[in-house]
Amino acid sequence: MPATTQDQSPEPVAVPLPRRGRVWVILLLGIAVFAIGYVIVEIATRPAGRDVVRVAGIGDAQSTFSGMPQAGARLGSADAPVSIQVFNDMQCSNCRSDFLNTIPALAEDYARPGDVKLLMRHYSVAQNPLELGFYGAEAAAEQGYGWQYTYLFFRNQDEAERFGIGDALMVSLAGSIGELDVPEWERVLEEEVGADGPITRRLESYNQLGAELGIRTRQAAIVSGPGGTRTLQDGPTLAQIEAAIEAVG
16 A cells, blocks of 8 residues: 555555536535634634533643644554554544543553554545534644544534534634644644545545445454554454554564
8 A cells, every 4th residue: 555645655545536516525625724714713703601622631632742843634654564444433422432441541551652643544434524613624734733633523523512523613613722722723624624635535535545445333453563464343342453563463
């Protein structure tokens, strides 16, 4: 499998899919960009007493991911001998527990010491392969904060249900990452999310790769190292992923 444009390590990924559904993608993304701009004004002018997004897990995201190398899809050292491609859907309720029960521990115990690198592959288990939440995470990843954004999205799925996605939620999550340049994040969303944009092409490549690998529902992990590759499906536990790391390391 070829390497992703965001991670120059030798992990293989898929060639982007041929463009499909051009009309709905353009309309959907146009609505999303409009909504983000509207929300910035709405938040700034909202009168006291009205509901606002209450972002949980800000401190946990900081302590979990700060101080580790992070570039694009990758968390951890580019030279780590074992890689784990994490396929997950930010809008899937079961995927939430899969992510929160495994990723923080893998980040702390394996990525931080330099033994493993984690590679995020946003992959929809729903009918639509491209989801608005994915775009927010990918825009954050261009500044090296994609894992924080994804973590906060999972922690705040209840807020996503209250406010909807592509609305106040996306801006609030971005603003909760202290080091993230929110105006730059907004610029990326405005300029790179069209049907031919680099983020859309990248997400399409993840979808194609997941389809080729037969990824089903819930979180999946493709663990690769000197000893081979292990494919773990349907929400593997932390113990199962750790066993795969041991087997291929």
